Amino acid sequence: RKEVEQDPGPFNVPEGATVAFNCTYSNSASQSFFWYRQDCRKEPKLLMSVYSSGNEDGRFTAQLNRASQYISLLIRDSKLSDSATYLCVVSDQYEGFKTIFGAGTRLFVKA
């Protein structure tokens, strides 16, 4: 079983749609959680951190469920420019050093 698992997609949605991605992680001791965005043939960039209480940044909402060990990302009112791969990232600073990246979920937003 992979330490961080994501549905690879692709998710094909029309502009204006709401889309949700889930990510599960296996290490219950994980401390920090992030969503990164990666455009085609580009480097990953931080989209947002994920806090226990959930957090929102404009059209993006991230949630953490520690009991079930999953993280979610909700994108509302999808834009063409949201087309990218979204990487779930889980980190445990106490187990030596360990940051695990999911393989990513591809999103295509179409006009």
Next chain:
Amino acid sequence: DAGITQSPRHKVTETGTPVTLRCHQTENHRYMYWYRQDPGHGLRLIHYSYGVKDTDKGEVSDGYSVSRSKTEDFLLTLESATSSQTSVYFCAISEEAGEETQYFGPGTRLLVL
């Protein structure tokens, strides 16, 4: 954008030849990392550094070595390249380990024939 550059950006080499990739940062961040990214695997940590001359192995370190003689430079060496090392290599930096955001360089596409 964080000041991270990687060189070369693209390289084609032959099996058995040595290859060195360079990562250079202007942010004075303590931590530097080398990852490889392959389809279906996501980013996998090769080696990381937590200071000048302080390095440690990551998940997929076999066949790779690193050096960090200055804060700003982190070198990744493939002593004898193999076709399985064909990949996209990303360097990343962070101020601290674990909690802090990692900032990535633009990547190096390596093809080993």
